Amino acid sequence: MSTQKTFRLDGKKIPFEPGDTVMDAALRAGEYIPHLCHNPDFPPHGSCRVCVVDVNGRHQCSCTLPANEDMDVDNSSDDLVAIRRTLLQMLFVEGNHTCPACEKSGSCQLQAVAYNTGMLSPHFTHFFPKRLIDASHPDIVFYFNRCILCGLCVRVSRDVDGKSVFALSGRGSRTRIIFNSPSGKAVDSGLAITDKAVSVCPTGAILPKHLGYEIPIGKRLYDHQPISVIGDSAQHIQVKKSFINGDGDA
Amino acid sequence: MPRVEIISIIYFYAFLHTRARGDFDIRFSDNITDRMLGNEALLESMCRKLGVEPGTPRDDGRVCVDRTSCTGLCDQGPALLANGIAVSRLDKDRIHRIVGLIEAGIPVARWPRKFFVIEDNIQRRDKLLDGVISRGSAIEAFAVKGADALLGSIDKSGLRGRGGAGFKTATKWRLCRDAPGEQHFVVCNADEGEPGTFKDRVLLNSYANVLFEGMTICAGIVGAETGFLYLRGEYLYLRPALESRLQERRDAGLLGKNILGREGFNFDIEIHMGAGAYVCGEESALIESLEGKRGIPRNRPPFPVTHGYKNQPTVVNNVETFVAAARIAVFGSDWFRASGTEQSSGTKLLSISGDCARPGIYEYPYGISIREILNECGADDAQAVQVSGAAGLTIPPQAFYRQIAFEDVPTGGSFMVFGQHRDLLEMVRNFTHFFCHESCGFCTPCRVGGNLMRNLLEKVHVGHATSYDLEEMKRIGKVMQKAAHCGLGATAPNPVLETLSKFPAVYAKRLVNRSYEPAFDLDAALEVSRHITGRDDEAAHIRQEK
Numbered sequence: 001m002s003t004q005k006t007f008r009l010d011g012k013k014i015p016f017e018p019g020d021t022v023m024d025a026a027l028r029a030g031e032y033i034p035h036l037c038h039n040p041d042f043p044p045h046g047s048c049r050v051c052v053v054d055v056n057g058r059h060q061c062s063c064t065l066p067a068n069e070d071m072d073v074d075n076s077s078d079d080l081v082a083i084r085r086t087l088l089q090m091l092f093v094e095g096n097h098t099c100p101a102c103e104k105s106g107s108c109q110l111q112a113v114a115y116n117t118g119m120l121s122p123h124f125t126h127f128f129p130k131r132l133i134d135a136s137h138p139d140i141v142f143y144f145n146r147c148i149l150c151g152l153c154v155r156v157s158r159d160v161d162g163k164s165v166f167a168l169s170g171r172g173s174r175t176r177i178i179f180n181s182p183s184g185k186a187v188d189s190g191l192a193i194t195d196k197a198v199s200v201c202p203t204g205a206i207l208p209k210h211l212g213y214e215i216p217i218g219k220r221l222y223d224h225q226p227i228s229v230i231g232d233s234a235q236h237i238q239v240k241k242s243f244i245n246g247d248g249d250a
Numbered sequence: 251m252p253r254v255e256i257i258s259i260i261y262f263y264a265f266l267h268t269r270a271r272g273d274f275d276i277r278f279s280d281n282i283t284d285r286m287l288g289n290e291a292l293l294e295s296m297c298r299k300l301g302v303e304p305g306t307p308r309d310d311g312r313v314c315v316d317r318t319s320c321t322g323l324c325d326q327g328p329a330l331l332a333n334g335i336a337v338s339r340l341d342k343d344r345i346h347r348i349v350g351l352i353e354a355g356i357p358v359a360r361w362p363r364k365f366f367v368i369e370d371n372i373q374r375r376d377k378l379l380d381g382v383i384s385r386g387s388a389i390e391a392f393a394v395k396g397a398d399a400l401l402g403s404i405d406k407s408g409l410r411g412r413g414g415a416g417f418k419t420a421t422k423w424r425l426c427r428d429a430p431g432e433q434h435f436v437v438c439n440a441d442e443g444e445p446g447t448f449k450d451r452v453l454l455n456s457y458a459n460v461l462f463e464g465m466t467i468c469a470g471i472v473g474a475e476t477g478f479l480y481l482r483g484e485y486l487y488l489r490p491a492l493e494s495r496l497q498e499r500r501d502a503g504l505l506g507k508n509i510l511g512r513e514g515f516n517f518d519i520e521i522h523m524g525a526g527a528y529v530c531g532e533e534s535a536l537i538e539s540l541e542g543k544r545g546i547p548r549n550r551p552p553f554p555v556t557h558g559y560k561n562q563p564t565v566v567n568n569v570e571t572f573v574a575a576a577r578i579a580v581f582g583s584d585w586f587r588a589s590g591t592e593q594s595s596g597t598k599l600l601s602i603s604g605d606c607a608r609p610g611i612y613e614y615p616y617g618i619s620i621r622e623i624l625n626e627c628g629a630d631d632a633q634a635v636q637v638s639g640a641a642g643l644t645i646p647p648q649a650f651y652r653q654i655a656f657e658d659v660p661t662g663g664s665f666m667v668f669g670q671h672r673d674l675l676e677m678v679r680n681f682t683h684f685f686c687h688e689s690c691g692f693c694t695p696c697r698v699g700g701n702l703m704r705n706l707l708e709k710v711h712v713g714h715a716t717s718y719d720l721e722e723m724k725r726i727g728k729v730m731q732k733a734a735h736c737g738l739g740a741t742a743p744n745p746v747l748e749t750l751s752k753f754p755a756v757y758a759k760r761l762v763n764r765s766y767e768p769a770f771d772l773d774a775a776l777e778v779s780r781h782i783t784g785r786d787d788e789a790a791h792i793r794q795e796k
Contacts, residue, residue: 046549047692049733059732064549086729090698124702125770149691167258168544168691171527173701174261175691180254 007071009053016067023051023063026075032228033075034084034113036091036202037150038063039234042159048150050087050113054080085117092122094173096131096145097203103213104204106220109234110148112227127173134179136187139209140198142177146205149175152234153206157197165191200234262544262690264318264526265334265483271314272307274352279329281320281445282680283603283666289328292345293317299349313352319528319684320445321484324603324666325371325610333358334486337365366487370452371610374626376597377589378573379457379613386504388463388576389470393510395579397471401427404575407583408595412570413439413531414638414662416594419571425555427472429563434474436465436517437559437566439536441482443528444639445684446664449599450569452611454481454488457573458495462519464572466509467579468565469517477519478559480536483526492521528688529738533566534558535690546692547736570599570663590616594655598663602627604636605669612665614654621650629667634674634753639664640681641741644674644748674756675711678745682707685742696739699730703743709767713760716767720750720757 006013007022009031016025026033027040037048044063051062054074062073074080091110099105131144149168154177157165166189169178181188191198198206217223221236230236260266278284278293297304297315307314323329326338332348335358344365351361372379392400405420426434438461442450453461465477481489496519499505509515522540524530530539534548537559558564567575574596578586587595594616600623603609607628614623624632635645637654638661645652645659652659668674682704691697706723709715727743734740749756772792780790 044549046735047694049694049735052733061549061735066551083729083733086726087694087733090694090702093702094698125705127701148694149697164252164254167252167254169254169258169261170691171262171264171544172686172689172691173697175697178254178257180252182253 005067005069007067007069007073009073010076014067014073020067021063022053022055022060022065022067022071022073025067026062026073031075032116032231033062034116034227035063035232036109036113036148037152039152039156039200039232041234042152042155042200045151045155048087048091048148050084050117052080052083052087059083081117085114085119086123088114088117088119089121089123091148092119093124093126094129095147096126096128097122098145102143102146102204103207104146106217106223107215107233107236108204108222109202109227109232110146112222112230112233115222116227131176134186135209136185137189137191137209138187139193140186140191141207141209142186143205143207144177146203147177148203148205149177150202152200152202153177153197156200157191157195160196163190163195163197165189165195165197202233259542259544262527263483263524264687266525270307270311271316272311273355274313274358275331275333276313276315276348276352277318277321277331278316279319279321279323279327279331280317280680281324281327281684282677283324283446284320284328285676285680286604286672287328289340292328292340292342295342296345296349299346300352312355318484318526319443319688320447322442322448322451322482323368324446324448324601326369327603331484332361332365334483335366336368336484336487338368368451368455368487370456372452372613373602373608373610374612374614376613376615377586378570378577378597378599379611383460383463383577383580385459385499385502386463386510388460388579389466389504389510391579392467392470393512400467400579401471403583404578405583407578407586408590408593409571409574409578409586410594410656411568412574412598412662413568414444414660416656416660419567419575422555422567423468423471423565425553426563426565429556431556431562433476433560433562434469434472435559435562435564436469436472436474436477437533437536437540437564438465438477438479438519438569438572439531439533439566440485440569441480441524441531441536442485442569443482443531443688444641444662444664445681446601446603446636446639446666447662448601448603449611449663451485451488453569453573453599454485454492458492459499460573460576461569462495462499462505463579464574464576465519466504466517467576468567468572470509470515472563472565474565475516475518477517478540479519479521480524480530480540481521482524484524486523489521489523496521527690528684529690529736532736532738535736536566537564544690546690547738549735568662591653591655591657593657598654598661600654600661600665601663602665602667604667605629605632605672606667616655617653619651619653620645620659623654623665624650624667627667629669631670632667633670633672634668636666636668636677637661637664640684641738641744644745644752646752674749674753675707675760678749678756679707679711681745682742685738689739689742690736693733693735693739695730695733696735696742699726699734700739700742702726703730703746707746710757710760714762714767714771715757715760716762719767720761723747724750 046064530545
């Protein structure tokens, strides 16, 4: 055990293995670093920047940063939390997030991470973008108003499902999700409700049809404990899937 | 490749489209220097004569007129691209004639040759530009000295990357050489997209052999057999001559198999065109683009020297860096070190434009003061100099004593002069819009923060901003600097932050003297309702207090 390498996170010693990122090691040690585009089951991406930490005075993205012994990582200072809060506010004003009406509310990772950063209002002027809903698929509905462009569905469809149903198209503020289908619609994309890509969205942008608002307020994922305790919404999505399939063994 | 990926790539690059833009695709260069030379009025006049709106193809499919980011002709602007080919020195007469040619359906290839004359415009020569080295002489020096000795010489010269970041060239080459890989690659970054920079244009036009020589000795040192020249789409007109230079070199045994008859010294160079994406000047985005993908900067580490093109060890250097390396190979490290400062050896090419009597290319030893440069280019009433492009430093007169050097005012080469009569807010708006347009959209702070910044700046511009809004811009800017994924995002707030701190009066004179002012115009917000109801009477308007 004396050879176990560690770095410091908020003063605590965090052990790590070769190849670990700061995020990997922290999560394994039970330390929560807020994140949205990162899902520990898949390779890191680094686009949402919410997992930014201060390492020896430099701001770095913890999900892509290889762990190193001489690191002194700040994950909780007021300055850092303020940066994260601003990033969350940016994501909220960039799309159209009407939490009170959204069926993901209470189980939504975006919302839960916002609370984690102490965000109480979107603060900035809303962009109010015109984004479409795609309800063409018989089992799945896409609310692009809620998309935060984390690319998880894109990556998982390509790398896990082997389908490449989605792509991030465009550039800058015109970046958007498109479907791999001649009509441009989800229904022609080959996507199936059983695809892993359907269950990794950290917001309410991709939802199964036919079971709207099934979980009452008070029983939703983050209703009683924060995300730092509960963890990512995608880790719990199987519960919902079993509901669909009716096999109840998840 | 899935269909969806091809589409996503097309929509990433400004010069790629899913449908034809018309027989004539006209793009006005829209850098602040083009604006200062009156491009807006010329664009409006062309649109009026052709009966088109900017960005919308004409119904008959004949023409589309649009704007594009800086095309690197700031010293002989205003400029435009006609079907991708640069046209310089626009004026009313030239616009009038172009409109005539378009309406008559005369192909761009048959337009008057003088429209396409691009001058080198070299105003001052020093170590890099003065005197030519004979073709093959740097490669011969490599053959005589050997790879290790030549790398040692480049090390001793102190040469640092000329793109702006200033990483030591010999260190980069050594790291690449020592990195394990199936193949090694040499890439020349000729994606000269920083607004106000055009020195690579001149090197590519008149010093291409020296550039290729520099790439070839780099290949010899790191053990690469394949090289790429990533040429920005705006410089398409340079490509035929560059291809000819490459062929001449192959014919002369300076490229290809067994270069200069040395067994196993194989290297060739391929030209890869960019397609209108500033972010591809960032080396890892450039490599993504080279691989045929969207130009999204990679997560680093690993760095390109170990995991670059096709995940193999890759050197990416600026055009000027390769040119300098070739000349160091011929003339030696002492010759190079004799110019410049301790930390910034050698000389630097500056692209000077804006309010000065003699814009063009100036080569100076590092350590030259901004004041001396202004005197030489004939800028006697400058209120500010923007050094290193849109992301650079805004230098006020009281700081004209400062020097061009990595340790003082570093620069990739852009040097834009703003006279006393200019409104610096126009510069800031131009750059901030540019960064929004060029953001790759990958990370939150750049994609969203850039737009927030732009919107607040527009609020300043229309006279609705308060001092609170200025503080907001500073705060958003800091988040962008700290949290952005790449250098573009981290430096995108610079024009605002630089001018807020050095030219506060530019903002102060436009502020509303109140602590709070709505971010939107109430009356304008009613426009949709007025349109729907067909009303425009007094009661359909709201007057806001000023």
